[in-house]
Amino acid sequence: MYSRVLLKLSGEVLSGEGERGFASERTRFLIEELRPVVEKGIQLAIVIGAGNIIRGRELSEMRSSRADELGILGTIMNSLYLKESLCMNGFEAIAISSIAGIPSLLEHRYDTIEDALNTGKIVVFGGGTYLPFFTTDTAAAVRAVEIGADVLIKGTKVDGVYDKDPKTNEDARRIERTTFSEAIKSRFEIMDVEAFSICQRYCLPVRVIDFFSKGSLFDAIIGGKTGTVVLPD
Numbered sequence: 598m599y600s601r602v603l604l605k606l607s608g609e610v611l612s613g614e615g616e617r618g619f620a621s622e623r624t625r626f627l628i629e630e631l632r633p634v635v636e637k638g639i640q641l642a643i644v645i646g647a648g649n650i651i652r653g654r655e656l657s658e659m660r661s662s663r664a665d666e667l668g669i670l671g672t673i674m675n676s677l678y679l680k681e682s683l684c685m686n687g688f689e690a691i692a693i694s695s696i697a698g699i700p701s702l703l704e705h706r707y708d709t710i711e712d713a714l715n716t717g718k719i720v721v722f723g724g725g726t727y728l729p730f731f732t733t734d735t736a737a738a739v740r741a742v743e744i745g746a747d748v749l750i751k752g753t754k755v756d757g758v759y760d761k762d763p764k765t766n767e768d769a770r771r772i773e774r775t776t777f778s779e780a781i782k783s784r785f786e787i788m789d790v791e792a793f794s795i796c797q798r799y800c801l802p803v804r805v806i807d808f809f810s811k812g813s814l815f816d817a818i819i820g821g822k823t824g825t826v827v828l829p830d
């Protein structure tokens with residue numbers, strides 16, 4: 598069982614796949630997925646994306662750096678939304694970002710983060726890496742290494758990594774375990790190369806799960822076979 602987990606969630610967990618904004622039933626689902634994890638005493642930090650608001654690459658007419666700034670602000674909105682939803686539902690949570698001077702956000706300080714995790718608070722990171730040209734996958738890898746997480750769990754809409762595209766190949770097989778070298782050799786699409794290379798360099802296991810499948814997060818954390826796990830070589 599993992600004891601400190603960094604969970605990467607796409608902004609779409611707050612809206613529903615392909616949707617925009619915030620949908621209360623999606624937030625309820627998310628909260629109920631997190632509840633058993635926190636009740637078990639697992640220390641949890643979350644990096645949230647902004648796919649439900651804006652991704653920089655969607656604004657192709659704009660300079661990438663400026664478009665990405667909007668994406669970064671989207672992740673901050675989501676971190677505040679998530680933190681507040683968690684607090685309204687009986688969790689203790691803080692939102693961290695060094696970008697915006699907003700009263701509900703705490704500065705990115707290692708002592709603050711460590712104290713929160715050690716006292717059972719969920720830490721929500723907004724603002725990505727604080728740099729344009731990256732995504733929240735890379736932010737998740739950086740934050741996971743920073744907090745010394747045992748694993749980076751990437752919550753997606755597919756139940757792991759397949760040897761072929763399961764949409765077009767009936768015989769596609771889900772890979773249960775693989776290594777960083779094997780994943781690179783076989784070109785498995787797991788996360789951005791930048792994120793992947795940080796995980797590989799710091800020997801941080803990555804687990805890809807279908808976050809929309811009830812109970813999969815808890816199963817992955819307590820050592821079940823959900824999803825695909827990528828292990829150091």
Ligand code: UDP
Pocket residue numbers: 606607608609645646647648649651652653654664665666667668669671672724725726727728729730731732733734735736
């Ligand atoms: N972004 C960025 N730097 C970062 C993280 C995010 O510029 O370190 C911007 C980028 O435009 C990205 C958007 O914020 O498209 C939202 O992040 P992401 O695409 O990872 O969201 P997700 O798809 O996970 O919801």
